[in-house]
Amino acid sequence: MPDGFRSRFDALWWSLTATVLAVACLTLFVITLTGTVLVTVWVGIPMVVWGMYLVRPIAEFHRRQLARVDGGERIESPYLATPSGNLLVRVRALFRDPATVRDAWWLLVNGTVGLALAIIGIVESILDLIFWWLPPGMALRVHAAVGRSLLSVSEKSRLALRVEQLTESRAETVDTQAAELRRIERDLHDGAQARLVALGMSLAMAEQQLERDPEGARTLLSEARSASSDALAELRDLVRGIHPPVLADRGLDGAVQALALAAPMPVEVSIDLANRLPAPLESAAYFAVAEALTNVVKHAHAQHAWVRLAQVGEQLSISVRDDGVGGADPAGGSGLRGIERRLSAFDGTLGVESPSGGPTEVVMVLPCVSSSPKTSPSSGTG
Amino acid sequence: MRVVLAEDLALLRDGLIRLLEANDFEVVEAVDNGPSLLRALLTHRPEVAVVDVRLPPSFTDEGLKAAIEARRQLPGLPVLVLSQYVEQLYARELLADRSGGVGYLLKDRVFNVDQFVSAVRQVAAGGTAMDPEVVAQLLTRRSALDDPLTTLTPREREVLSLMAEGRSNAAIAARLFVTEKAVSKHTNSIFTRLGLPPSEDDNRRVLAVLAYLNG
Numbered sequence: 050m051p052d053g054f055r056s057r058f059d060a061l062w063w064s065l066t067a068t069v070l071a072v073a074c075l076t077l078f079v080i081t082l083t084g085t086v087l088v089t090v091w092v093g094i095p096m097v098v099w100g101m102y103l104v105r106p107i108a109e110f111h112r113r114q115l116a117r118v119d120g121g122e123r124i125e126s127p128y129l130a131t132p133s134g135n136l137l138v139r140v141r142a143l144f145r146d147p148a149t150v151r152d153a154w155w156l157l158v159n160g161t162v163g164l165a166l167a168i169i170g171i172v173e174s175i176l177d178l179i180f181w182w183l184p185p186g187m188a189l190r191v192h193a194a195v196g197r198s199l200l201s202v203s204e205k206s207r208l209a210l211r212v213e214q215l216t217e218s219r220a221e222t223v224d225t226q227a228a229e230l231r232r233i234e235r236d237l238h239d240g241a242q243a244r245l246v247a248l249g250m251s252l253a254m255a256e257q258q259l260e261r262d263p264e265g266a267r268t269l270l271s272e273a274r275s276a277s278s279d280a281l282a283e284l285r286d287l288v289r290g291i292h293p294p295v296l297a298d299r300g301l302d303g304a305v306q307a308l309a310l311a312a313p314m315p316v317e318v319s320i321d322l323a324n325r326l327p328a329p330l331e332s333a334a335y336f337a338v339a340e341a342l343t344n345v346v347k348h349a350h351a352q353h354a355w356v357r358l359a360q361v362g363e364q365l366s367i368s369v370r371d372d373g374v375g376g377a378d379p380a381g382g383s384g385l386r387g388i389e390r391r392l393s394a395f396d397g398t399l400g401v402e403s404p405s406g407g408p409t410e411v412v413m414v415l416p417c418v419s420s421s422p423k424t425s426p427s428s429g430t431g
Numbered sequence: 432m433r434v435v436l437a438e439d440l441a442l443l444r445d446g447l448i449r450l451l452e453a454n455d456f457e458v459v460e461a462v463d464n465g466p467s468l469l470r471a472l473l474t475h476r477p478e479v480a481v482v483d484v485r486l487p488p489s490f491t492d493e494g495l496k497a498a499i500e501a502r503r504q505l506p507g508l509p510v511l512v513l514s515q516y517v518e519q520l521y522a523r524e525l526l527a528d529r530s531g532g533v534g535y536l537l538k539d540r541v542f543n544v545d546q547f548v549s550a551v552r553q554v555a556a557g558g559t560a561m562d563p564e565v566v567a568q569l570l571t572r573r574s575a576l577d578d579p580l581t582t583l584t585p586r587e588r589e590v591l592s593l594m595a596e597g598r599s600n601a602a603i604a605a606r607l608f609v610t611e612k613a614v615s616k617h618t619n620s621i622f623t624r625l626g627l628p629p630s631e632d633d634n635r636r637v638l639a640v641l642a643y644l645n646g
Contacts, residue, residue: 297491298491
């Protein structure tokens, strides 16, 4: 806490607030404890549930406040998402959350030791204001340290949060993949397969007419030829959507260059990659850039675009920028949402900055461990 | 005309050999991988090579790389590259040495045998035969840029893109439903606008197309 007249007033205000909240904590702790004792006669259950729910806003307030008091790092919220469903489901989730147990401990400690420290804090703050030339007191610092030790996100909570996040992104990945396979199946069925059937029919009819009507047979044959061209074109598009050949040939670097060349406006590309990334990451990054550029072409009315890929430490950072009209809404387009889903499978994130009037910048960050050196063929004696 | 052919799928390789030999080409060697292609090109020095982009052993753009390397050692060695897909990037790399004698076509263009054979001949003669898809992409890109080529009239640009695809004046005339004389008037105007000095017509043709494709 910075030393100064103003901050000494702040200290007074905070110790007063902390005292009131500590009293609230003590009350909640008593309610919860009584509830726990009374669980056997049912009435205790709602008491415990209410106690553990009401503590959350108070604890969250302390988490936000602590960083201001001791100047330390801000504590993230440790709570798992509340599942939708009936009351029973939600209550069960509350008790499964590892943060709940820590909250209970904090209730006890903050209601007793915390209360004492906060009251000392009041006295000390007043004295500090009177004897303003002396260094300010320690009570609030101790109070903050105690609070921090109990309110920080425990390892258990961290893991639980991570599991929750992974479950969600895995479900999205599975959904996306299933949808993707369905799309491929439909495209093949309605496209290339149908055209091959038409081609076979044209050939069969041509064979039949060869003797009787050579001119008609010739028309049918040329129809067959164009049907096979169309089938090839459709297969080509489909293959590009699955895994673009240029990505297989040249890696991310070449494939992004190829994307830039194919765009109708000049696209400046800068790529700073030490070595090739694992194939799934390359593919995700490629499609992210492709989608972002498609958006630029479709919506931005841009004269120029810039694509920058750089590997910074353990992260691949991708930026696609344009000098267009701006006003892109990341929530609106299904394209950006699609990229986000794809990236989430790799713990990647997507941010869009697009003020009305431009420019627009899409920034994507993908954690990456560069393709681990493959075990090289051993040259020693075997 | 002596041809080296590179294609790894036996079915397509046999088909191409049959097609080329039926049209008075002599396939001196047909190979199925990148390293043999480079060796065959350097030893046979064929009048033209027909090369599939993707070849073993890596199943990446090995054919393209071998062709570019062979042209580095034997400048102007005519190469027609075939592929299941066309990439602007690859077209650019093939054209980068500006010595002509380059073709880059989708494999389906083989279906039109006459046009395919004339493209092979065009490349062998030092011309270019770029796939309409490459040319079409260039066209949309060009229209968005400031470029000396934008001084061309739409009709002239049309003629130039057909030239890039490797078509003769007669073929261009047939395609645009005009007389051959009208086409040669357009081509002369293109040469003047691009500042190509009067010289042998074929050479200027190649230069104009290269200017167009290389940007």
